[in-house]
Amino acid sequence: MAKAAAGFAEVRQIDAGLLNVGYVDAGPPDGEPVILLHGWPYDIHSFVDVVPALTAAGYRVVLPYLRGYGSTRFLADDAMRNGEPAAMALDLIALMDALKIDTAKLAGFDWGARTADVVAALWPERCRGLVSVSGYLIDGQASGRVPLPPKAEFAWWYQYYFATERGREGYDKNRRDFAKLIWQTASPRWTFDDATFERSAAAFDNPDHVDIVIHNYRWRLALADGEPRYDEIEQRLAAKPKINVPSISLEGDANGAPHLEPTVYGKQFAGQYEHRMVGGGVGHNLPQEAPQAFADAVMQV
Template identity: 65%
Template sequence: MIETSPAPLNPDRRSFVFGAAAIVATAIGTGAQARSASSARVTTAQGASSFGPVRQVDAGVLNIGYVEMGPATGMPILLFHGWPYDIHAFAEVAPLLAARGYRVIVPHLRGHGTTLFRSEATPRNAQQAALAADGIALMDALAIRKAVVAGFDWGARTADIMAVLWPERCVALVSVSGYLIGSQAANAKPLPPAAELQWWYQFYFATERGKDGYAANTNAFNKQIWQLASPKWAFDDATFARSAASFANPDHVTIVIHNYRWRLGLADGERQYDAIEARLAAAPPVTIPAITMEGDANGAPHPQPEQYRAKFAGPYAHRLITGGVGHNLPQEAPAAFAQAVLDAARLAA
């Protein structure tokens, strides 16, 4: 049952209690029918997450790694990370939500952590529709009919797309930086110089030099992105290293490069997603209850709230999180993010 009147969360990070993770998994694939979680083949991944063991499950074209916390009977919440981050962005958010009785699921996206492609023949595709389809497939696999979806960066775009294409599957949405659904046609339009400058890494990745450079200097590159995107976040080396382990995924470089090249029309997607991308190119509105968020020190490219307000047609609120909060809002302000998820669920009650 959705909680209708959550009390404000304690913003003191020292008070967070990390619960034990309950893991359920099963096989999924594009268009696959939902199967009982009891039929899952579950294995424990090498290298446990700091907030619970990461389990592996054959999932359509992927073998997905994810953490699950909270009671199996609770309202499901799916939390999607971005690039260059991983599931640890929600290491403090997840136990807060689980403690409120929610079933919290945090998957590694394609090309991150222990999520692997099952076949060498499968295209290493990172177009926006493919990542959103992974989210729906995961819900089918876990026999989840409806869930709250939330995320930031790539994860916000994934949650946005799930909300507009499959509103019957999504209870409510929390999206950092708002409406992030795009299209190759829209991305072909030039931006003002200052905005183009913020996308420097996208143009770098469009070159073979950029691909080779990212492969040779993945951790250094991503640490620089963390610093630029969250200029006031004083993360330590251990915090970065915990997430950097996820960049060792054998498909990480290929997935990242494809994502940014696809956006500019420099790489093809898969034909099976053509119809979906055509729908997304029309910028359909979000009709389910939604809360958008922004940090007051977000150094990454992001739209202003007034630019996307009209895209949210259902119950809606926007929150500016102050205090030097940057792009990785869930990890920098976990209490505020968790509270938004609780409140979004309340909007849907």
């Protein structure tokens, strides 16, 4: 059973773009920067066992809470609680600017992998290398309108639940139970103790969390509008731009979350590229379930 290791000693705050971002900054300040990006419903502790391996190798490791998680807050009360991929990518660019990081290795899973993919595709000068769990995750609203085979639709059950007001209310009232169910189904062979789960679940108490999650999934199905400021970027993403930076994609052999085979998305990586299957019953939360494999990919990309 995975037991909770020690958490992070200090979470810092910095104004970046639309947000005051909560983040961990570990390792030598002059080390090569690596930014690790978590997904839903997880938080920065997915990387708690990855960070020591990277800092020991001399990397500066930055772990931000995404909008709607942990101590990250909007600077303006009237800002739209927007979960669009373009918004999250610009959050990352703004954070890099605020931290005076010109370029970094980017690595993540789930929402974090999508964010890293977007930055690598549209702002390659900001990305020295990419590690993306489940590979190429860039898409547009148009594809969200296309029906999938029943088995694939079944795997996305929560997306349709979130499309209803009942789903919004249910998720708000049952954040922890909902997240634990996703952890169990997305990583069916990963056993974790209560302390490990609760350490991450605290991030879902963010006052914007539900709004961000609901908007993210409704936007994907074209059931919610985005913001005009992101339209041009979303149009570019809908065209599925290729990623030219050096990249490694990872997949756990027991990933229970919806995901494509690398034979489907591999052609989207036009630069130096390698896919690695991580065995041993590893599920969706790959950096927490297989931290050494994840850290090795970051160091080797």
